Amino acid sequence: MTTDSTAHDSAYWMAQESEYYVHTFNRQPIVIERGEGARVWDVDGNEYLDFVAGLAVVGLGHSHPAVAEAVRDQVGTLLQTSNLYYTVPQLELGRMLVENSCMDKVFFANSGVEANEGAVKLARKYGRLHRNGAQSVITVLNSFHGRTLGMIAATGQPAYQEAWLPLAEGFTNVPYDDLDAIREATTDETCAIMVEVVQGEGGVNVPTEGYLKGLREWCDENNLLLIFDEVQTGMGRLGHLWGYEHSGVEPDVMTIAKALGNGVPVGAFLCKERCNVLEPGDHGSTFGGNVLATAAGRATLGHMLENDIPGHAARVGDYLRAKLEEFAVAHAPATTGVRGVGLLQALLFDQPIARAVVTNANAEGVLLNPVLPNAIRFMPPLIITEADVDECLTKLDAALTKTLAA
Ligand SMILES: *Cc1c(COP(=O)(O)O)cnc(C)c1O
Numbered sequence: 463m464t465t466d467s468t469a470h471d472s473a474y475w476m477a478q479e480s481e482y483y484v485h486t487f488n489r490q491p492i493v494i495e496r497g498e499g500a501r502v503w504d505v506d507g508n509e510y511l512d513f514v515a516g517l518a519v520v521g522l523g524h525s526h527p528a529v530a531e532a533v534r535d536q537v538g539t540l541l542q543t544s545n546l547y548y549t550v551p552q553l554e555l556g557r558m559l560v561e562n563s564c565m566d567k568v569f570f571a572n573s574g575v576e577a578n579e580g581a582v583k584l585a586r587k588y589g590r591l592h593r594n595g596a597q598s599v600i601t602v603l604n605s606f607h608g609r610t611l612g613m614i615a616a617t618g619q620p621a622y623q624e625a626w627l628p629l630a631e632g633f634t635n636v637p638y639d640d641l642d643a644i645r646e647a648t649t650d651e652t653c654a655i656m657v658e659v660v661q662g663e664g665g666v667n668v669p670t671e672g673y674l675k676g677l678r679e680w681c682d683e684n685n686l687l688l689i690f691d692e693v694q695t696g697m698g699r700l701g702h703l704w705g706y707e708h709s710g711v712e713p714d715v716m717t718i719a720k721a722l723g724n725g726v727p728v729g730a731f732l733c734k735e736r737c738n739v740l741e742p743g744d745h746g747s748t749f750g751g752n753v754l755a756t757a758a759g760r761a762t763l764g765h766m767l768e769n770d771i772p773g774h775a776a777r778v779g780d781y782l783r784a785k786l787e788e789f790a791v792a793h794a795p796a797t798t799g800v801r802g803v804g805l806l807q808a809l810l811f812d813q814p815i816a817r818a819v820v821t822n823a824n825a826e827g828v829l830l831n832p833v834l835p836n837a838i839r840f841m842p843p844l845i846i847t848e849a850d851v852d853e854c855l856t857k858l859d860a861a862l863t864k865t866l867a868a
Contacts, residue, residue, distance in 0.1 A: 470505065471505060471506050472491065472492065472493040472504055472505050472506050475493045475505065476491060476493065490820070490821070490824055490829075492504050492508075492510070492824060492829075493505045493506075494510075496524075496525075497512065497520070497523075497524025497525055498523070498524050498525050499523040499524060499525075499843070499845065500512055500515075500523055500524075500842060500843045500845065500846045500850050501524070502524060502829070508827070509827060510824070510827050510828060510829045511827060511828045511829070511850060511853055511854055511857070512524070512828075512829045512842065512843065513828060513829055513830050513831075513840050513841065513842040513854055514829045514830065514831050514841060514842075515841055515842055515843045516725060517720065517831075517841070518662065518694050518699060518720045518721060518806070518841040519720045519721055519724070519725055520721070520724055520725050520843050521697055521698055521699070521721035521724060521762070521766065521771065521775075521843060521844040521845075522724050522762060522765060522766070522771065522843065522844065522845055523843040523845045524725075524843070526724055526762075526765070528761050528762075528764070528765045529723075529724045529725070529726075529758055529761045529762055529765070531761070532757050532758060532760065532761035533726060533754065533757065533758050533761075535757070536551070536753055536754050536757040536758075537754065539753075540753050541752075541753065541754055542749070542752055542753065542754075543753065544748060545746060545747065545748075545750065545751060549751075549753045549756070551753050551756040551757040551759075551760050552570060552751040552752075552753065552756040554756075554760050555570075555756040555759045555760040555763065556568040556570070556751075556756075558760065558763050558764065558767075559718075559730065559732060559763070560732070562703060562763070562767060563703070563704055563716070563732060564704075564706070564712040564713075564734070565716060565732035565733060565734060566732075566733065566734050566735040566738065567732065567733050567734075567735065567738045568730050568731070568732045569730060569731050569732075569740070569745065569750070569751075570728065570729070570730045570747070570750045570751030570752075570755070570756065571719070571728075571729040571730060571731070571747055571750045571751075572727050572728065572729060572747065572749050572750055572752075572755070573608070573719055573727060573729045574607075574608050574691075574693035574694075574717065574718075574719035574720060574729050575607065575608025575609055575610050575613050575729075576608075576610075576729055576747070576750070577693065577717035577718065577719050577729035577730055577731045578607045578608055578613050578616065578656075578691060578693070578717050578731075579608075579610060579612055579613065580717075580731045580745055581656070581689050581691075581715045581717050581731040581733075582599055582612065582616070582654070582656070582689075583740070583744070583745055584687075584715060584731065584733060584737065584739060584740055584745075585599055585653050585654035585656075585687045585689060585715065585737075586632075586653060587739045587740060587744065588653060588654070588687055588737050588739050589652075589653025589654070591739055592685065592739075593652075593653050593685050593686070594650065596650060596651050596652055596653040597632050597651060597653060598632045598633065598634060598649070598651040598652050598653060599616065599632060599633055599634075599652070599653065599654045599655070599656055599689075600633075600634050600636060600644060600647050600648065600652055600654070600655045600656070601616045601617070601618055601633055601634070601635055601636075601655075601656050601657070602618050602635060602636055602637065602638040602639075602657055603618040603619070603635055603636065603637050603638055603664075604618060604619060604638055604661055604664030604665065604667060605617055605618045605619070605635075605638070605656075605657065605658060605661060605664060605691075606619070606622075606658070606661070606662060606663035606664055607656070607691055608693075609622070611626065611629075611630055612630045614626055614629065614630075615629040615630040615631075615632070615633040616633050616635075616656060618635030618636075618638075619664065634647050634652075638657070638661060638664075638667060638669065639667070639669040639670055639673050641673065641676040641677070641680065644677065644680060645680065648680070648684060648686070652684075652686055653686065653687060654681075654686055654687040654688070654689050654715075655677055655680070655681060655686055655687075655688055655689065656689035656690075656691060657674075657677065657689075657690065657691065658690070658691045658692070658693075658694065658695060658705075659674060659690055659692065659695050659700070659705035659706055659708065659709055660694075660695050660700065660705060660708075660802070660803050660806060662694035662695070662806065662833075662839075662841075663694075663833065665808060665833055665834045665837055665839075666801055666802045666806060666807065666808035666833060666837070666839055667801070668801055668802065668803055674706075674709040674711040675709065675710070675711050677711070678711045678712070678713075681714070687714040687715055687737055688711075688713045688714050688715070689713060689714065689715040689716070689717070690705065690706055690713035690715070690716045690717070691717050692704060692705050692706070692716050692717060692718050693717055693718060693719045693720055693729070694720055694806070694841075695803075695806065696716070696718040696719075696720070696721065696722070697718065697720070697721035697722055697762075697763075697766065698721065698766055698771050698772035698775045698804075698805075698844050699721065699775065699804055699805055699806050699841070699844070700775075700779075700803045700804035700805075700806060701772060701773075701775050701776030701779050701780075701803065701804035701805070702772050702776070702804075703766070703767075703772045704716065705803075708803055708804075712734075714733060714734050714736070714737050715731060715732070715733045715734075715737065716731065716732045716733075717729070717730070717731045717732075718730050718731075718732070721762070721844075722759045722762065722763070723755055723758040723759045723762060724758060724761075724762040725758075726754065726755050726758035726759070727755060728751075728752075728755035728756065728758065728759050729750075730751075766844075771844050771845065772844070774844060774845065775804050775805045775844040776804060778805065778844075778846055778847065778848060778851065779803070779804035779805045779807075781848050781851055782805065782807055782840060782842075782851050783800065783802070783807060785851055785852070785855055786800040786807055786809055786840070786855070787800050789809065789855055789858070789859070790809060790810075793859075793862060795812055796811060796812055796813070796815075796862065796866055797809060797810065797811055797812070797862075798810045798811060798812050802840070805840070805841065805842060805844055805846075806839070806840070806841055807839070807840045808833060808834075808837045808838060808839050808840070809837065809838045809840070809858075810836060810837050811836045811837065811838075812836070813836060814835035814836050815836070815865055815866075816832035816833070816834060816835055816836055816837055816838050817832045817835070818865045818868070819832070819838060819858070819861050819862055819865045820832045820838060820861075822860075822861035822862075822864045822865050823857055823858055823861035825861070826857035826858075826860050826861050827857055828853070828854050828857040828858065828861075830854075830858070838858075840854075842854075
C-alpha cells in the first residue's frame with residue numbers, strides 16, 4: 463500500500479475504484495485532484511473548465527479564499543459540539559438565511575435529502591395539528607428530492623423507485639406543471655405540496671408562468687403547506703438568491719443544501735412562523751448545523767451577499783442562454799433547443815447522444831453533465847465570466863462535431 467497519491471496516474475485510481483468501491487456511479491474517467499475558480503485539474507495534469515461545479519455546489523468556485531480561510535480557522539478552533547449546546551457559526555448563518563429570505567425559522571441538516579425529510583416531518587406535524595390529521599404530500603413526476611427510502615417515494619421517477627419497493631406511504635406523484643392534476647390529487651389526507659421551482663435532475667424543466675402562483679393559491683384555499691425544494695435552485699443559481707424570487711411566489715417551507723457551504727456538506731429547511739410547529743424532541747441531528755459546516759455556509763452566504771453574486775449569475779446566465787440559443791440554431795437539427803433559468807440551463811439533442819458528447823467535451827477540457835439521454839446540463843460556478851462561456855461553447859462545438867462524425 464502506498465501513501466504517496468501523486469505517484470499514480472488516473473488509470474491506477476480507476477482500477478482501485480472498481481476493486482474496492484460499491485459500483486453505484488457511472489463515473490467519467492477523470493480523477494480530479496485540485497480546483498481553483500471555475501477550473502479543476504486531474505492527477506495526470508489535465509485542466510478542465512468546470513460546468514458541473516460539484517453538481518451545482520461550488521457557486522463561488524473551487525478553493526474560494528473566503529471559504530477556505532473560514533474553514534481553516536474553524537478546523538483549528540472547534541469541530542463538533544452536538545446540538546446539546548449553542549455555537550455561534552450556526553446561529554449567525556441561521557440569522558443570515560432568515561434575514562435574506564421570506565422565511566422566519568431555520569433547521570440545519572447535512573444534505574439535501576435530509577433537509578427534505580425534515581420538511582416533510584414538519585408538514586406532517588402541521589397536518590396533524592391544523593388539517594385534521596392529514597399526512598400525505600403531493601409531489602410531481604420527474605422531480606428529484608434525494609435517495610433515502612422516504613424521499614424516493616417523493617421523487618416522481620420510477621427509475622429511482624422500482625427496485626426498492628415497498629415505497630414509504632404518504633406520497634402521491636402527479637404530472638409537473640399541471641394544476642388540474644394537483645387539484646384532482648388533493649384529498650382530506652393531503653397536508654402539503656412539494657415541488658422544485660425548476661426541476662434539476664429531471665432535465666432542467668421550467669414550469670409555465672402561473673404554475674407556482676396557482677400552487678400558492680391552491681395551498682392557501684385548502685390550508686396546505688407549499689414546500690419548495692430549492693436544494694439545486696437556491697443560493698443564486700437562477701440569478702436571484704432564491705429560486706422562488708424568480709416566480710414571485712413565496713413558499714411556506716424551503717429546503718436548501720447544494721451551494722450553501724460551497725462544497726462543505728450542509729443543508730437546511732426554512733419555514734414561515736405560521737407553520738413553525740416542531741417542538742423539542744420532534745427532530746434532531748448529531749452533525750446538522752455543525753460548526754465547520756455552518757462556518758463554511760456563513761462565509762459562502764456572506765461573500766455572496768456582499769458581492770451580489772446572484773446578480774452576476776443573472777447577467778452571465780443571460781449571456782450563456784443567448785449563446786446556447788445561437789449554438790442550438792447553428793447545430794440544428796442535431797440540437798433541438800435550450801431550456802433553463804439563470805445558470806441552470808440544458809441543451810437538447812434530437813438523439814440520445816448526450817453522454818457521448820460529454821465524453822468528447824471532457825477530452826476537449828470542459829466538464830458537463832448529461833442530465834438526460836438527449837440533454838446536457840450547464841451548472842457552472844456562479845462566478846464564471848463571459849469568456850468562460852465562450853470557451854465552453856467552443857469546446858462543446860468540437861465535441862459535438864466529433865460525436866456526429868463518429
Ligand atoms: C441534489 C438534490 C437533492 C438531494 O440532495 P443530496 O444532498 O444529494 O441529498 C434534493 N433535491 C434536489 C432538487 C436536488 O437537486
